[in-house]
Amino acid sequence: MMRNRHDAATEPALPLAERKTAERRSALWDLAETLLLALVLFIAIRGVVLNYRVDGSSMEPTLHNGQMLIVNRRAYMHVRLATLVGWLPGVQVDQDAVWYPFGPPKRGDIVVFRPPGNSTEPYVKRIIALPGEHVAIRNGAVYINGQRLLEPYLSEPTLWRGMTLEHEYVVEPGHVFVMGDNRNNSSDSRVFGAIPLASIVGKAWVTYWPPDEIQVLTSPAYAFQ
Numbered sequence: 001m002m003r004n005r006h007d008a009a010t011e012p013a014l015p016l017a018e019r020k021t022a023e024r025r026s027a028l029w030d031l032a033e034t035l036l037l038a039l040v041l042f043i044a045i046r047g048v049v050l051n052y053r054v055d056g057s058s059m060e061p062t063l064h065n066g067q068m069l070i071v072n073r074r075a076y077m078h079v080r081l082a083t084l085v086g087w088l089p090g091v092q093v094d095q096d097a098v099w100y101p102f103g104p105p106k107r108g109d110i111v112v113f114r115p116p117g118n119s120t121e122p123y124v125k126r127i128i129a130l131p132g133e134h135v136a137i138r139n140g141a142v143y144i145n146g147q148r149l150l151e152p153y154l155s156e157p158t159l160w161r162g163m164t165l166e167h168e169y170v171v172e173p174g175h176v177f178v179m180g181d182n183r184n185n186s187s188d189s190r191v192f193g194a195i196p197l198a199s200i201v202g203k204a205w206v207t208y209w210p211p212d213e214i215q216v217l218t219s220p221a222y223a224f225q
Helices: 018-046 081-085
Strands: 051-053 068-072 110-113 123-129 133-136 141-146 147-150 168-170 174-180 200-209
Touching: 051 200, 110 174, 123 133, 123 141
Parallel strands: none
Antiparallel strands: 051 068, 068 200, 110 123, 110 200, 123 174, 133 141, 133 168, 141 147
């Protein structure tokens, strides 16, 4: 039995050149694994968030020109219920019904979206009215379904900018009405109408640059008069 035992201590050592080659291969494999993991993490993170640079003053005083934002691309992720459970026997589902796991767009959310027209740069604005709501502007204030919307972040009255003061806008299904906080220096839904929900790139989540202006962007608690 003693002859069948294998004593590792008696194994001949690998030549120096072979040991160095093996060490190099091991180091290269570790580097490849690290780079692959970093690539996978980068793709996963970019699928959830993106960076956005504020261009212009249309969201003053909330956001400033040159500020950098982290935008949550999955904030309004949704699934059609007909696709989710419509295949179950005996289950009747509205074909237009949609489920938002993290909640649907809300009034006050700051969103980045692809604007209508020929512009290629995304816009950043605030959601003011939701699908089916009536929007009017009277005496410098916004009215939703006939009630005045109190907006604490504004520093000046709101004008229609392109629409008559008596005009009332009805937000189409699947759309939202957006405006900049710098009301009289903003090209928004008062000019190009409500935007499709499908055009929203994501919800502005955090401002991270400059460092002294880091903050989490939250939707205001609105009140009506």
